[in-house]
Amino acid sequence: MKSILLAEDEPVLRMLVVDSLEDEGYDIDEACDGEEAIDKIKTKDYDLIILDYMMPKMTGIEVIEQARLLPDKSAAKILMLSAKNQQAEQDKVMAAGADGFMSKPFSPLDLIDKVEEMLRG
Amino acid sequence: MDKLSSYYKKSITRQFMSFMLLALVLILCGAGFVLWSTVNIIQDYEDKSKINREKQELVSDIANHANQIILRTRGYYVYQTEFEYNQIFSEKAVLDEAMAAFKQLSLNDTEQELITSIEDFFTQFFNEVLPQGIAFANANDYASLRSFISAEADNPVNDLLDYSQRFEKTVQKIASDENAKLVTGLTYQGGIFIGYILLVLILSIFITRKIATDIGHPLGQLTKQASRFAEGEMFQVDYVKREDEIGGLSRAFNEMMTQIQSKEEELLSQNEELQAQQDELQAQQEELHSAMEQMERNEQYLEKRNLLVQSLSNTLDKQELLGSIIRHIVKIVGYDKGLIVMMNAQHDYASVGVSDKGAAQFIRTIDDGLIMRAAQTKEPYQIKRACVESEQGYHEQQMYASELVIPILNAEDEMVACMMLTKLGQPIAKHEQIEIVGMARQVSLAFDKLALYEVSERQRQMTSDMLNTIQEGVQLLDLEGRTLQINKKMSEFFGFLEPLGETMDLPLDEFLSQLSSNVVEPEMLRSFIVEWVSDGGLNEINWMNYEITEPDRRYIQIYCEPLYREGVKFGTLLVHRDITKEYEVDRMKSEFVSTVSHELRTPLASVLGFAELLLHRELKPERQRKYVSTIHQEARRLTTLINDFLDLQRMESGKQTYDMKPISLTTLINEVIELQRIGTTVHEIVWESDGTSMILMADQDKMQQVFTNLLSNAIKYSPEGGRITISSRIEAGQHVISIQDEGLGIPDNALPKLFNKFYRVDNSDRREIGGTGLGLAIVKEIITRHRGTIEVDSKLGEGSTFTIRFPVQESQQPRMEADGDVQEQLPESSIDVMLIENDYNLSIMLRDELQASGFRVHLYTQGQKALEEIEELAPDIVVIDLMLEPDTSGWQVIEQMKKSESLQNTPIIISSAFDEKDKAAQWGIREFLVKPYLPGRLTATIHQILRKG
Structure with a gap:
């Protein structure tokens, strides 16, 4: 079973993502902010990390940067969720090391497809 | 032979x-x-x-x-x-x-x-x-x-x-x-x-004799004849018939004689002519001589005038000029004393040989006597008087002084100054007087020049002040790009210009090279300016933005305008506008838009996401209910967000209308507490009032929003429950209301930004609480509009206290406070209120009340006097008592006002013990205060009238 870490500060959105992906049979851990996400990444090897761009304490990009510094944690794919949907934002995120990008609001079905695709590749 | x-x-x-x-x-x-x-x-x-x-x-x-x-x-x-x-x-x-x-x-x-x-x-x-x-x-x-x-x-x-x-x-x-x-x-x-x-x-002997006979004798004869001729005798010359040299000589001599004779006759006639001419010349010479004398006199006079003119053109300082005039005139004419006084308000003067006391005496009587006569006649006149002791010197015999008073007239023939000169011991000759009058004309020109200079100097100063007051850097370049003038702001932006003063002659190269000292990326600016100077006016883009680092980081917009005089370009005006604020506003605006979009997208994402799951998934009923309720909750959040946002926008743009009415804060707060109590079970909400009624002019709904926001925040941010205390008291003339909770508290670094739009304390446990980040911004905006203040005191983990202060009104009577806008538009200090009231005590009380509110009060206790003076006073508002003196009533005043063209539209407030509103209505008067009333009502009524305009 593929394990996924979700870092999102909005509880409602967390619920939406978790509910959508759990039904598809993924094992999902939750983090409320960037710091918690880093802590979780250190303790467990995830197949996919879904990050909200705007989070308290640390932004999604800062999480990527820190995660990439951790030893043996380079395997995890990273999917960034952001309320900012401009192309420039997307480029910035991808340049920072994310593997995928989805803008808010997003369709849960599209999210499932995207996650499947990323884990397959 | x-x-x-x-x-x-x-x-x-x-x-x-x-x-x-x-x-x-x-x-x-x-x-x-x-x-x-x-x-x-x-x-x-x-x-x-x-x-x-x-x-x-x-x-x-x-x-x-x-x-x-x-x-x-x-x-x-x-x-x-x-x-x-x-x-x-x-x-x-x-x-x-x-x-x-x-x-x-x-x-x-x-x-x-x-x-x-x-x-x-x-x-x-x-x-x-x-x-x-x-x-x-x-x-x-x-x-x-x-x-x-x-x-x-x-x-x-x-x-x-x-x-x-x-x-x-x-x-x-x-x-x-x-x-x-x-x-x-x-x-x-x-x-x-x-x-x-x-x-x-x-x-x-023979030869000698021959020579003597042939040459000597005839020569001797001729010599004799020549001397006879020289003596004037006329005769026939001998030997003319001889063919030799003697004959030639004789003939030549004869001819010469004839010629000389004719020449002599000619000469004689010429001589006569010359004699006549000489006589004529003699006459002319005499004439010339007299003309020359006249010229010499004129030259001397001109020299003196020249001296004076030189002295006049040396200065433009009034006092210096006066001193120079009187010194030079006294010196030129060789008099002993002199004084010149200007007819302006300060009576500037300068003197030679006159004591300050004497001068003061002269000026004291400026509207009388000597100067008066000069001003009236506009003619100089002389006085002869006996010398006083100080002028006598060591002479025992009585001496006399001659004095000349000369009015100095301007182009309009008005006396602008008066000059008095004294000559001791000798009379003043007529030509001296004429000379001095001539000088007076010169002096008058100098005064005109001075006045002109003063005007132009004032103008220049004004232009300079204007330029320096302009909050934009102004820089004037000539055609070659040399900086000719700058204003104060310009030297603030570019410190290196400051030591050069306002006017200068700074080559373009030098200016451009100095730019690098505080301009970020000076190359762009340089090429922009150079392009403008070289082909200025042809450029379509006449502005650009740049950034300076000194004295602090600022964004500047420069724009250029070519300067034309009579259709010919003579320079370029560069204006450097500090757009830091606009730049910041712009930046904040785009940040705001980005934030709003983020804030809206989050609930939208939930609504759309759950709706999609509901549509496309087979879900258990409990999950369906959960999703639907989440959608509902998020949709409401979205609605609140949009409402809050629109509210705030309206408030900030000043378009929000406030329905100001006297309201009781006590009642309002009680209602809010009751409502909030319904939503919580874990919080104990306590209302501590010191019992004073809090009545103020406010918008009921907005005030409710303030306390609802604050109280709901207190509840939201103390998720563990606890006591929430709301207290009110009066402190230093202010209503103080505080809301205290025992919740999460606010970190120190967040306190300054707490009332900013969309600011939310960065903390994950607060995310659970939700909110728009607009609540406190709205609260602050509303309170400010009610002339109140709000501040916060908090300790992380122990709770927060929000304190609101409103000014207490002077009377407990609800005061008809106008809102801030009207106050700003019509400062009370410019409103003249005519108060006609014959009850002394009441009049004092009302006057104090109105003055305390800032109006200019003109109190009349007698109707008759008011009738006489109202026209001239032309008040903005009239407050009138109907019962005045036994023979005068307020109606008379009203009648007079309505008949007067200038006063018929002046608002009238009737303050009377008798209710005669109907009669007042006939005159079109609606404001009728029936005694007794609290003084605050009068103020409020005036404000109401003012607001209606």
Whole structure:
């Protein structure tokens, strides 16, 4: 079973993502902010990390940067969720090391497809 | 022959030359002849004496040698030696020679005979005698010899000797004869020479006489005639008919005389003419002389004027100018004292030789006496007075002083200044007065100039002040890009310009090179300016933005405008506008938009996401309910967000209308508490009031929003529950309301940003709580609009206290506070309120109330006086009591006002103990305050009127 870490500060959105992906049979851990996400990444090897761009304490990009510094944690794919949907934002995120990008609001079905695709590749 | 004669007649020179030549030839011939005859005589004499001498010598030789032969013969006879023998023959050879020479000469008969006898003798001697004698001698027969010799006694030798002697005498006789002949010849010759000299003399006399007659005399005559002519005599000149030079000279002289005569006549007439001219010139010269004197006087005057003008043009400082004027005028005219005073408000003055006290006295009486007269007549006038003690010096005899008062008139013929000059001991001459009046005109021009300068200086100062007040950097460039002028703001932006002052001449290159000191990326700015200066006006884009780092980081927009004067470009104006604020606003706006979009997307994502799950998934009923309720909750959040956002927008843009009414905060807070209580079970909400009623002008709904937000925040951010205390009290003239919770508290770093839009304390546990981040911003906005303040005090983990303060109104009566906008539009201090009230105590109370509210109050306790003065006072608002003096009522005042054109629209508030609202309505008056009323109502009513405009 593929394990996924979700870092999102909005509880409602967390619920939406978790509910959508759990039904598809993924094992999902939750983090409320960037710091918690880093802590979780250190303790467990995830197949996919879904990050909200705007989070308290640390932004999604800062999480990527820190995660990439951790030893043996380079395997995890990273999917960034952001309320900012401009192309420039997307480029910035991808340049920072994310593997995928989805803008808010997003369709849960599209999210499932995207996650499947990323884990397959 | 006639030809030759006329040839000579025509020239004395020729005549004279010919005469002289002839005389010279004659003299030379005579001299040659004399010389020739003399030489002849002498030559002849010399020839004859020579022949005689030679003959004599030869005779003597012959005699001698003959004798020798005889002697040698006899010597041989005696000695019989060879030598003697030879000697005989050698003597014979010489004798032969001499005789041969003698025979060559011309010989007379005697001589011929003699020589022949001698030749004969010697021939015989050698042929016969000698051999005989030798034979005897050889035979020593001396006796025969002796007889032989004696037989020879009459031989020719003795004759010869005799002859020789005689010949010698003859020769000598001949010589003396010749000498005598020579002397005779020479004497004759001398006579010829004398005759010759006499001839020469006669010739000379003749020539001289000829010259004298032909030349000397006529010349003498002519000379005489010339002197006679010189003496003025007129006559016919002699010799004119002669053809020679004298004739020529005479004719020339004659002609000259004629010409001179005619010339003289001409000259005489000319002379007369000249005489006339000279007379005329004389007259003109006299005229000139007098003109020159006049000119000299003028020149002196001009020099003085010049001095004055120079002194006037040296300064533009008023006091300095006055001092210079009076000093120079006194000096120029050589007077003793002087004073000049300007007719302006300060009576600026300057003086020479006058004490401050004297000057003050003069100025004190400026509207009287001396200056008064000058101002009225506009003419200078003189005064003569006795000298005072200080002017007397050491003179005991009474002296007099002359004074001249001169008004200085401007172009409008008004007296702008007055000058008084004093001359001690002497009267002031008329021309001096004229001079001084002339100077006064000059002075008046200087005043005009000064006034003009002051005006232009004020103008310049004003322009400079204006430029410096402009909050944009202004920079004036000429066509070459040289900076000519800048304003204060400009030197604030570019510190390196500050030491150069406002006007300068800074080359473009220098300015551009200095830019790098505080401009970020100066290249862009440089090329922009250079482009504008080089082809300014053609550029379509006339602005750009740049950033400076000194004195602090600012964003500047520069824009250029070409400057034209009469259609010709003469420079470029660069304006540097500080757009830091706009830039920040812009930045904040885009940040705001980004934030809003983020804030909206989050609930939208939930609504869309759950709706999609509901649509596409088979879900258990509990999950369906959960999702639907989440959608509902998020949709509500979205709605609140949008409402809050729109509210705030409205408030900030000033479009929010506030329905200001007197409300009771106590009631309002109670209602809010009751409502909030419903939503929580874990919080204890306590209301602590000190009992004072809190009534103020406020918008009921907005106030409710304030307390709802604050109380719901207190509840939300103390999720563990706890006590929430709301208290109200009065502190330092303010209503203080505080809301205290025991919740999460706020970190210190968040406190300053707490009331910012969309600010939410960055903390994950707060995310659970949700919210728009707009609540506190709205609260602050509303409170500010109600002239209140809000502040927060918090300790993380222990809870927060929000404290609100509203100003307490002076009376407890709800005060009709106008909202801030109206207050700002109509400052009370500019409102004149006329208060007509004859109850003294009430009038004081009302006056104090109105003054405390900031109005300008004009209190009238008597209606009559009010009636008289209302027109002139022209108040903005009239508050009037109906019951005034026994014979005057407020209605009279109202009636008068309604009749007056300027006052008929002035608002009137009636303040009366009797309710006569109907009658008031007839006059169109709605504001009717029935006594007794609290003074605050009056203020409120006035505000109401003002608000209605």
